[in-house]
Amino acid sequence: MLHKVLIEAVSNQATRLLMSEKSLPAPEVEKHLKALLQSALAKMDVVSRDEFETQQVVLQRTRERLEVLERRVTEMEQRQQPAAI
Template sequence: MLHKLVIDTVSAQATKLLMSEKGLPNVEVEKHLKALLQSALSKLDVVSRDEFDTQQTVLMRTRERLEALEKRVSELEAKAP
């Protein structure tokens, strides 16, 4: 969804810059710009905001569990002879 919004926004702005003399956007230019932007964005290694937030939550939980386990190991080591 984000990709489509970015593609449409950039394409619309570029089309405005490349308007024909009559003030009407050149449909072919817009079509080619969209295709070019889609191709470029598909090559990028990006994730959606939802995916990022989900992974961040998982990482935080994992970090909390690791810290708890480290604390427990330290306590057990302190009790060992």
């Protein structure tokens, strides 16, 4: 719900910026819009694509290590069990 309110606030601010009577030059409008969007994204607690992909790699390695450890534990448990007759 916070995201919806935040997006609406950003939209309203962008509309005011674009419709202002000051008629800012295009590079100035772009600079203000970029700052506005960066601020909104920071409040939404999102991560960059690079951060996401880095965490994906870390998670994949962790899963692989966990699978190896699970196999080792299973093998050790099987060795500890007495042979069934």
